[in-house]
Amino acid sequence: MGNPTIPIEKLKYVNEQQQLVLEELHRQFCLDRETLEQVINEFDKELKAGLLDDRSSDLNMIPSFVTGYPTGQEKGTYLALEIIGMDIYACQVKLKGEGGKLAINQYQYKIPQDLMSGDDFVVLIDYVVECVSDFLGRVGTQDLFVYPMACSLCFAIKQTALNNGRILSLGHGFSYPNGVGVDIVQLMHERMQIKGLPIKVVAITNDAVCVLLAHAYQHSSTRLGIVHSLGTNCAYYEPVSHVTKLQDPSFQHNDRQSMIINTEWCNFGSSRRTLPCTWFDRKLDRESINPQYHVFEKMTTGIALGELVRNILIYLVDRDVLFGGESSETLNRQHGFDTSYMYVCEADDSEDLEDTRIVIEDMLHLSKSSLGDREIVRRVCQFVGMRASTLVGAAIAAVVKHMVEHGIGFSEEEGYSISISGEIYEDYPSFHPRVCQTIKELIPEHIAPKLSVGIIKHSRIVGAAIVAMMAEKIAANTTS
Numbered sequence: 001m002g003n004p005t006i007p008i009e010k011l012k013y014v015n016e017q018q019q020l021v022l023e024e025l026h027r028q029f030c031l032d033r034e035t036l037e038q039v040i041n042e043f044d045k046e047l048k049a050g051l052l053d054d055r056s057s058d059l060n061m062i063p064s065f066v067t068g069y070p071t072g073q074e075k076g077t078y079l080a081l082e083i084i085g086m087d088i089y090a091c092q093v094k095l096k097g098e099g100g101k102l103a104i105n106q107y108q109y110k111i112p113q114d115l116m117s118g119d120d121f122v123v124l125i126d127y128v129v130e131c132v133s134d135f136l137g138r139v140g141t142q143d144l145f146v147y148p149m150a151c152s153l154c155f156a157i158k159q160t161a162l163n164n165g166r167i168l169s170l171g172h173g174f175s176y177p178n179g180v181g182v183d184i185v186q187l188m189h190e191r192m193q194i195k196g197l198p199i200k201v202v203a204i205t206n207d208a209v210c211v212l213l214a215h216a217y218q219h220s221s222t223r224l225g226i227v228h229s230l231g232t233n234c235a236y237y238e239p240v241s242h243v244t245k246l247q248d249p250s251f252q253h254n255d256r257q258s259m260i261i262n263t264e265w266c267n268f269g270s271s272r273r274t275l276p277c278t279w280f281d282r283k284l285d286r287e288s289i290n291p292q293y294h295v296f297e298k299m300t301t302g303i304a305l306g307e308l309v310r311n312i313l314i315y316l317v318d319r320d321v322l323f324g325g326e327s328s329e330t331l332n333r334q335h336g337f338d339t340s341y342m343y344v345c346e347a348d349d350s351e352d353l354e355d356t357r358i359v360i361e362d363m364l365h366l367s368k369s370s371l372g373d374r375e376i377v378r379r380v381c382q383f384v385g386m387r388a389s390t391l392v393g394a395a396i397a398a399v400v401k402h403m404v405e406h407g408i409g410f411s412e413e414e415g416y417s418i419s420i421s422g423e424i425y426e427d428y429p430s431f432h433p434r435v436c437q438t439i440k441e442l443i444p445e446h447i448a449p450k451l452s453v454g455i456i457k458h459s460r461i462v463g464a465a466i467v468a469m470m471a472e473k474i475a476a477n478t479t480s
Contacts (some may be wrong), residue, residue, distance in 0.1 A: 011379065013371035018321050022379055025312065028278045029383040035276055036394045036442060042274035043398035047263070052244045058271055060264040063246055064209045064235065065162040066470050067257040069409075070217045072100035074473070077142075079149035079199060080464035081132060084207075085173070086111045088128060090135035093465035100218030104462060105139050121179035122191070129191045132199070141198055150203040150468035152210050152461065157184065162203045162471050202471040203464075206262045208235035210463025213260075215419030215454050217466050222417040223409045224399060225260075227460070228392060229422030230303045232296070234263045236399050237409045258409060265395055266297035275299060275391070280311045287334070296395070300388040302424040306339035308384050313337065316376065323373055328365045337364065342381040343428050353378060389431045393438025400443055400451065415450025421460050 008026045010019055031039075043059075050061030075097045082089040088109040095102050109131040115124050141147070155174075159165035167182050188201045212225025212235050224236045237258040240246060269275035270293050277285075281299055284307055285291055288298065298304040313331060316322035330336040341359045348355040353374035360369040360377060369377075400416065403409065409416075425431055432455065440448045 008379075011372070011375045013375050015372065018372055018376060021316060021319065021321050022376065025380065025383055028280075029387045031276060031387060031390050033441070036390065036438070039275065039391065039394045040398040040401065040442065042272070043265075043268060043395055044402055046268060046272075046274070047398070047402060050263070051238065051242055051261075054245060058267045058269060058274075060262070060267065061243075061245075062159065062206070062262040062264060063243060064205060064260040064262055065159065066203075066205070066209060066213070066260045066467055067240070067474060068470065068477075069220065069237075069258075070213060070466055070470065072217055072220055073097045074217075074469050076469060076472070077147065078465040078468040079132075079147045080152070080461045080468065081128070081149060082152040082207075082210075082461045082464060083111075083128065084152075084154045086113075086116070088131050089461050090132055091461045091465060092135075092139050093462055095217070095465075095469060102217070102462070106461065107135050107138060109134075116173050117175035119176075119178070121176040121182060122187070124174070124176060124179075125187055125191050129188070129195050129197070132192070133195055133197055136197065136199075146198050146200050148202045148468040148472055149199050150205055150464040150471065151184070151188065151201060152205050152207055152464045153184065155179075155184070157204060159204065162467075162474065163201065165204050202475075203467045205464055205467045206233070206235065207460060208233040208262055209260050209467065210460040211235070211419050211421045211456055212463065213466040213470070214421075214456055214460055214463035215417065217462075219417045219419075219454060221414040221452075222419050222454075223403065224396070224416065224418040225463075226392075226396070226418065226420045226425075227422050228301060228420060228425040230301055230424070231294075232266050232301050232392070232422070234265045234395065234399060235260050236263070236403065237261070239406070239408060242406070263399070266294045266301075268296040268395065269299075270295040280308055280315070283311055284308055296391070300391050302339040305342060305384055305388055305424075306337045307335050309342060309380055310335070310337035312380050312384070313377065316380075322376055323360075323366055323369065326366065330363070330365045339424070340427070342385055345378045345381040346385060347429055348374075348378060385428065385430060386434060389428075389434035390438050392431075393435040394442060396435065397439050397442035400439070400447070404444070404447055415447075415452070418451065418453045419456050420453060421456035426455060426457075 008023060046057045046059045050057035050059040075095050077094050080091040091106040093102055093104055115127055155170050156168040157165040158168050163185050165184060167180055167184055170179050185201050185204055192199050207227050208225045211227055216222035227233045238261045240257050240259050284304060285298055317327050344359055345356045356374040356378050357369055360366050436453055
């Protein structure tokens with residue numbers, strides 16, 4: 001973390017006016033400890049409010065109905081299905097126990113463009129079932145055995161049990177008017193039975209829950225799962241007794257258990273101005289397809305970081321301190337500066353900043369760039385990227401502090417493991433070190449050495465298969 005009251009070092013090739021503008025941006029984007037502590041305090045308030053009811057917080061705090069912890073000793077064969085955008089992933093996971101050994105067989109399918117919309121949602125589900133049937137044909141099945149399956153779906157679902165939930169909205173380019181309100185598990189069951197598939201859908205789940213459990217099967221101390229890519233989310237364990245909105249006779253639960261909660265932290269700061277937004281953030285939000293929604297996501301993820309950089313560069317062009325006041329069609333086009341360009345510019349340590357020149361002249365189609373221009377572009381990328389990773393670190397620190405203060409799943413011997421998955425987190429070289437450093441600086445000194453962060457390299461769909469396994473355990477404990 002830096003102190004925005006301290007001027008940044010003078011760059012080698014920028015002039016005095018350019019240096020002053022960079023110091024102005026530095027003050028806006030470099031977050032000091034006091035600001036981050038305020039973010040943590042506000043996050044904690046929102047977290048607790050979201051556990052009370054569904055109306056008082058920007059954090060939805062959605063119960064996953066997954067209780068208990070995997071041990072890594074469980075065995076069995078489970079299926080998982082993930083629908084994300086136009087992609088369908090089918091997966092067979094053989095859990096072998098022995099401290100988390102497993103074998104994975106996975107196949108990817110594409111949803112045809114003509115199935116993205118229509119009058120009958122069943123047509124789409126039948127196509128999904130056809131893909132699952134094809135997958136079973138590829139991997140083979142065992143006679144007289146019904147395979148438990150968990151589904152991780154990109155649709156917004158109001159979940160009322162591990163194996164029950166109704167679709168609130170489709171999103172992601174899907175348009176089926178009769179899809180809203182559908183009990184997705186029941187519909188999947190019906191269509192699979194008609195197809196004669198030996199499958200029982202035992203759970204629906206969320207991507208952050210999958211990331212948590214994919215890691216937890218092999219690392220039993222895992223208590224947080226985070227997705228950070230084009231979007232972002234976090235899931236963690238919370239005692240059921242703390243989830244006030246679940247204290248209803250219609251819910252069957254054990255107050256002594258802990259349940260994974262899906263925070264939906266992408267929406268943090270959306271209605272209560274609890275994040276240190278700049279003019280550039282507000283402009284980006286106004287021009288987005290969902291203004292005043294998912295503000296934390298817009299400040300930290302791949303869907304918006306490049307656009308933030310582009311807005312800043314345009315601002316500097318308009319002030320005649322960059323590119324000689326000239327722009328280009330690409331730079332003027334919304335999302336014309338891809339987030340991946342940030343990785344290139346930040347990592348460019350060559351004397352003449354050649355990689356940054358390629359981004360400016362070949363990707364953004366500007367006619368020429370001075371060394372001072374390249375220094376500015378590189379530094380703007382650093383400002384935006386550093387703030388994003390620092391905010392993610394602060395959000396993780398807020399969840400960790402909440403769990404430690406309430407004694408949630410923390411062991412002095414094992415500590416906590418945090419699992420993270422996502423292209424932005426994995427591909428942006430400086431992101432992970434900055435997140436870890438921020439967490440370390442913001443949590444109690446005696447806790448920091450007991451935290452470990454693991455990046456999930458294999459597909460998070462494995463976590464959905466673990467959810468299917470957990471669903472079986474939960475069912476067995478309920479009936480015994």
